[in-house]
Amino acid sequence: MTEHPTNREGGVDVPQEPTGREHRLADVFVTLADTLVNGFDVVGLFDDLAGACVELLEVTAAGLMLVDPAGRLRVMASSSERSRLLELLEIQNDAGPCLDCYHSGQPVLIGDLGATNGRWSEFSEEAGRVGFAAVYALPMRLREETIGALNLFHRQPNALTDAGLRLAQAFADVATIGILQQRTVQRSADLAGQLQVALNGRLIIEQAKGVLAERENLDMPDAFEMLRAYSRRAGRKLSEVAQAVVAGDLSTRDLTSPRTRRENPADRGGSSPGFGR
């Protein structure tokens, strides 16, 4: 985090943000609102949110998890597709801040993982190995029900400000709204159905990654990046692109076609922090 030497008067701890970042924040919310109002794609929205967390909150990594009907936390999106981050998210099904956050419906804020006194030992050790010193889990809540959580990871302890946490909770709330918003598009009647569609959408992404990994001899993160880059370049929904790849309706030539390429291709994915194996 950049230094914020002055706080606004009157108690609320809002740091003075650099103007560029305020512009980016505005951009991100415009994009999110646009996604919610226009053609809808939960998987793509979640992917955007994970990226926005890293960019605007300056955390090292972010992941969004949804609870499936059997009560398990499943990864819906992460700022890096590198496997160690995914595994770190997934091992929380045994024990971890995300699981506690889901059960309590309250934020679980661990500014210093070194001071947890053996709580979530497996998770803490793995987080340390990946290079994280702090973890924050924020609930995706809908009234009384918690449907998932946003996980933020930071290399440095105690680096996330209160303002940052409030923004993070807003991102988590947008994700919740996104799940609900599907309903109007998909005419499915209830939250359980919405979650099911969202979770299955993520599995389609995994299948599409496999297709591209095999066809192009890519590793899975790069296969995902190919999907994401095309989706942005062509202005098509991520889940729709994945579906088309699995259905065999999108060739590699389509995916890499320069005709849809713009000067400024996907700016985020390639610069993901390196949690490489």
Place this chain on the structure above:
Amino acid sequence: MGADGGAPVDGRGAASLLDRICRACVDSLPITGAAVSLMTLDGHRGIVSATDGTARRIEDAQYTTGEGPGVAAFETGCAVLVPDLDPSRTAALHAWPAFREATIGLPARALFAFPLRLGAASLGALTLFHVDVAVLEGANLATAVRLADAASLALLDFIAGMSDRAEASPSSVIDAEYFRSEIYQAAGMVMEQLGVNIEVAMVRLRSHAFAMGRPTGDVARDIVRRRLRFEQDND
């Protein structure tokens, strides 16, 4: 699906598991009967399990008319909930005139159908009915979705010809391993390796793991790490 001459279709164990899943629907939800049908995109359909004659006739009607809640769920990938089949109370969205015609006189007033999908692999549908007007929501709907998840996996096993699931319970079917990302990544790779569609790839992955006596997740990991390849000629 299955047209590539994969594993022999025995599937009795998986079928009885599907029977138990349908039975669990009736036992745990405010509904009268349940059925699971296998469907393919080119219109092939078959009833795999039904708890009673009415459930079976609803499936038959969907098969002959090519429409109805199960067909709609299969095609759209979304749950289709019709609390009251009375035309004056149901939106035009669920018109299905031929299906209605074919089910006149059946003691089924409410219908609920769930897609049986594993990612992009569309396998069939679970259709529930109730003799009277009924609403499926909240915890009941979550239970139905969970049982539909179990049915998706059991249907995959059925297609893969698995026959040793006699002792599996509906809840034990949905173990975490089935939803591991690597299984879906591996299925995408197998699709390319064999030149088959995603449904067949999922089935081949599952039947290979079964034949080797290994967890599907372990086989999937080998494929993703390129230690194992499926070849077009064997396996």
